[in-house]
Amino acid sequence: MITYSNKIKEIAKRLLKECRAEMVIGFRKGSIPMMNEPCFVRTDEQADDLVWDSHCGINLANYLTSRDEKIAIVAKGCDSRNIVNHIVENKINREQLYIIGVPCQGMVDKRKILAQTEGEVLQITETENGQITVKSANGEKTFSKSDVIQQNCSVCIQPNPVLYDEMVADPVQGQTDIDQFADVRALEAMSTEEKRAYFDELLAPCIRCYACRNACPLCYCPTCFVDESKPQWLGKSQDIMDIKTFHFLRAYHCAGRCTDCGACERACPVGINMRILTKKLNKDCLDLYDWQAGMSIDKRPALDVYQTNDPEKFIK
């Protein structure tokens, strides 16, 4: 990871020096274990702050929306797919961007580490061969990285950027023969009553902080439907129907656009796996239209085009 960090610093400095970019968007080291802070740098000195490790799970495409500068951006596989989305949806121009591609080896899920560590996590270190060592108030423990990465990373189909101007390293081996949608099939198999109970339990801890929505690069509406006040569309209390309406409707707004980057789940302060909702729609898009979001800037999204052979079995 140090080699990635060094390469990112080197590229950032070069781009700023050559005036290829006004700013470079990346991560700087966080102030607590397992957290990094998205940041922008404009000078050589600031570029030294840029880092890359397994705690860069926030999707940086979120920071590009409607900006007008010439920007260099550090992008792992899913970030690059959301940059593609942004370009296709006219939220940024390709010409404005210099994409520094990072072959991704998965992002650590801090909740998995916390759940398996006795005592408060004080420090976390990572070796090049995929070992994660956690120093806690009660001692030291080593994990294999593959056991503690985010669930979306463990079923990731695109760890390498789909669109880039320069890579920081050689592409990593992508995963083949993975079952992306086992959890969705389990949900589909439930009866209506079971689904209702499942969703009630899933969303009960929600405090409506909207971290999931705001961490999502797709959620760039100037006014979200939950914030509409003239007229108001949704109640603002802890009523479970209002909470469910928010999550379900937001998922539908992401249909055919979601890259399963996991930023929503990662951002949630109360650990809700709302990804199950967007994943169901991802699976439908794949089954019905052979569509996966953000793979190419030359293709229109599945729900944006009509084709004569579109399936219509669901029209009754």
Next chain:
Amino acid sequence: MKVIKIDKAQFADGYKALQKVYKLFGPVKEKAFYNFKELVDGRQADLSFQNTRLSPKSIVFPQSEDMFTYTLDEASKDANQLKPVPEKNESRAVIGIRPCDAKAISLVRMNFDTQEYKDPYWLNLFNATTFVGLACDSPCQSCFCTTAGCGPYHEDGLDILLSDQTDHFLAKELTDKGAKLMKAAGWKTKATAGLEDKKKTAESKITAKISTDNLSGADTLALYNANFWEDASFACINCGTCTFVCPTCWCFDIQDEVHAKNGKRMRNWDSCMFPIFTVHTTGHNPRETKLHRVRQRFMHKLKYFVDKYEKGIMCVGCGRCVSQCPVNIDIRKISELMNKQASKNICAVQK
């Protein structure tokens, strides 16, 4: 102030006695983390917790709270009348609230209980509640209470302070409310030792700091216009996590909800991080960008509050916003930037 010794073996009996008199709240482990919950069916507070994910402010300031109800149904005898929500004034007690969270409630009180205005909803719940604190012997790495006007054995806002002494608790009675609870529990063995030794040890464990010493005298506009805000606010996604997990954030939004012929007015937690928080009816938003909103949150906590009340900062150093922010905005770093800027201001004036 009396100090009582409670053997851990006696704790369960006292608990049972308390449950007859009080509605009890305490920390319990949910799936992956602790939160304060009402303790029903004899459930006990799990006092082995380090910190809860959300603060216990909801015990006196629920996230959603009804204010009054009405019906337009002419068949009802109460048609077209506002009906106050029945007062919740049964005795309640929180077992195991941390000193930082209790201090936060006394800070929040400055907003809800003033000379000019007394918030009946907040005060009803506050007055009905006895706060039994649990001193913090293993503070988190992200805690900075000792530099935030608080501490692991701080007593402000508490009626009783418990200190865990392995096989027993020492309970310091701080108020009459506290004495009443001790009596109800039947805990009365006078202790010979005090809490001082453990207090010193606990305080020495807190190494994280917040710097605020230059802020009260500093030029507000110079801080407001400081050039670090763009960099400091860049990562912020304007979610409500920091404000909702914060024990001292007190903002709320009033909503009317109507279902057919029945309606109610309620209030819900609000967050200065949300764009809609300040939108005027004209559509104009005086805090249109995230820079405005992030600056507001920190200026309120670390500058406006300091100047208005002269009671220190509106933060108790619980560290929740630091550990829960999805993009690592850290109040300790921001306060450092503000404090440095403020020291520059003073120098400029002296020149």
